[in-house]
Amino acid sequence: MRMTPLSTLSLLTAAxxxxxxxxAQAARPPAPDxxxxxxxxxxxxxxxxxxxxxxxxxxxxxxxxxQPDPSVIQSLNxxxxxxxxxxxxxxxxxxxxxxxxxxxxxxxxxxxxxQIESRYGVKAExxxxxxxxxxxxxxxxxxxxxxxxxxxxxxxxRRQSYFQxxxxxxxxxxxxxxxxxxxxxxxxxxAFGQTQFMPSTFLExxxxxxxxxxxxxVNNVPDALASTANFLDxxxxxxxxxxxxEVKLPDGYWAASNRKDKKSMSHWRNxxxxxxxxxxxxxxxxxxxxxxxxxIEGPAFLVGKNFDTFYSYNAxxxxxLAIAHLSDLITREDSSKTDFITAWPTDDPGxxxxxxxxxxxxxxxxxxxxxxxDGIIGDNTRTAIQxxxxxxxxxxxxxxxxxxxxxxxxxxxxxxxxxxxxQYGQPANSKPLTPAPADRMxxxxxxxxxxxxxxxxxxxxNQPTSNIRYRRVVGSDGVTxxxxxxxxx
Ligand code: CA
Numbered sequence: 001m002r003m004t005p006l007s008t009l010s011l012l013t014a015a016x017x018x019x020x021x022x023x024a025q026a027a028r029p030p031a032p033d034x035x036x037x038x039x040x041x042x043x044x045x046x047x048x049x050x051x052x053x054x055x056x057x058x059x060x061x062x063x064x065x066x067q068p069d070p071s072v073i074q075s076l077n078x079x080x081x082x083x084x085x086x087x088x089x090x091x092x093x094x095x096x097x098x099x100x101x102x103x104x105x106x107x108x109x110x111x112x113x114x115q116i117e118s119r120y121g122v123k124a125e126x127x128x129x130x131x132x133x134x135x136x137x138x139x140x141x142x143x144x145x146x147x148x149x150x151x152x153x154x155x156x157x158r159r160q161s162y163f164q165x166x167x168x169x170x171x172x173x174x175x176x177x178x179x180x181x182x183x184x185x186x187x188x189x190x191a192f193g194q195t196q197f198m199p200s201t202f203l204e205x206x207x208x209x210x211x212x213x214x215x216x217x218v219n220n221v222p223d224a225l226a227s228t229a230n231f232l233d234x235x236x237x238x239x240x241x242x243x244x245x246e247v248k249l250p251d252g253y254w255a256a257s258n259r260k261d262k263k264s265m266s267h268w269r270n271x272x273x274x275x276x277x278x279x280x281x282x283x284x285x286x287x288x289x290x291x292x293x294x295x296i297e298g299p300a301f302l303v304g305k306n307f308d309t310f311y312s313y314n315a316x317x318x319x320x321l322a323i324a325h326l327s328d329l330i331t332r333e334d335s336s337k338t339d340f341i342t343a344w345p346t347d348d349p350g351x352x353x354x355x356x357x358x359x360x361x362x363x364x365x366x367x368x369x370x371x372x373x374d375g376i377i378g379d380n381t382r383t384a385i386q387x388x389x390x391x392x393x394x395x396x397x398x399x400x401x402x403x404x405x406x407x408x409x410x411x412x413x414x415x416x417x418x419x420x421x422x423q424y425g426q427p428a429n430s431k432p433l434t435p436a437p438a439d440r441m442x443x444x445x446x447x448x449x450x451x452x453x454x455x456x457x458x459x460x461x462n463q464p465t466s467n468i469r470y471r472r473v474v475g476s477d478g479v480t481x482x483x484x485x486x487x488x489x
Contacts (some may be wrong), residue, residue, distance in 0.1 A: 032071050047064075072144070072188045075083050082379065089322070096352060101270050102329070113127065122229040140349065141218065169199035205230050209226035248270075253271070257292035257295070265282070266283075286304065295345070303324070
């Protein structure tokens, strides 16, 4: 759950439960210098403002941060350096591991899910899909202290008014005794708990399902799952309807992706659409819109109202599709194939989180300082991939971690991971790290002046193989630069 008015901000972070990505730190602009006296004056003003009516002064003073947290302003203004393709996004969110975790969770919480289904009318696997995408079934809740984050966002930079409301609501949650103050941690923007509710959504829609008098979305799975079902129900969920289907378009059919332009199933049948496997479209959706996440060439979907309720959780169609697809695979209890029937329009599909860990381990083994192995391809990892590609003459050096790069680096890696020895991709501490290349320029020199260590598996045939040479020069400012040395000079 992200805040709808801030969906574009939140997507940067959360979408994949990536909110805590340590790997993104290096590429960010430096954290701003925030004045603590300005911060404290702001909190004094807020305390007496109308937004904080209903928060008693004991609660306010008790949980009032002593310092602002500049890193949340950094996150607020963070722009990712690299764009993600929809197939990269989906393959990380819906991989074998997450489907298996989902099937396990479905068995473990079967009784609870049945009760939730009968009370809210929401299919168990749809609740599980949200849970899996939001917090990896409770494994990734976010560690930022909520009061510090929300108070900082209330006093600095843009969207202050919105965050003031969320800060006040977070204080009310603790004041009500629903959640222990020490459990009030989450994403930088204030989403927290098993299903990552914002405080305002919590106050509106969280439920106490186990009947202990507290709505605990952090430690109590039944409360969290029921609250999710209540959220979907509140957003217009239709009991008994599927979210939609993967479909096949008739040859030569052209249409734009427009999920909101809903038509009857008869309409779509008349247009010649079938299920992706060629079977006739069923009639169990009251209406559906066509979703084409990668245009006419990629997988196509007809999506109904329930897809829209997933969308309302975090305003992104790709995000809603991840929930939808994960829920289908959990329903089928089949983790063997996580792709759609129609392939994405690429010859280099996305990778799973395990493959992301393989790549990170191989980069660490090769001496790239990417921090650690977390299965999240953030800016640090992508920059290292770019350097690796440059050093091997691979063009374009786009920093993308796809299947081809995975094959390349695993083929070149001495890591035991290459043989699948370490399933969880823990750093191989026994292996001495070779020194990291000094910088990207150093690698370019290597590329141009020495023979490439191995034939790149996907170098573009168009890559120039000129005789341009470079010389490394350290300027008076201490910065190393490459100076082009023309032939003959
Ligand atoms: Ca409870």
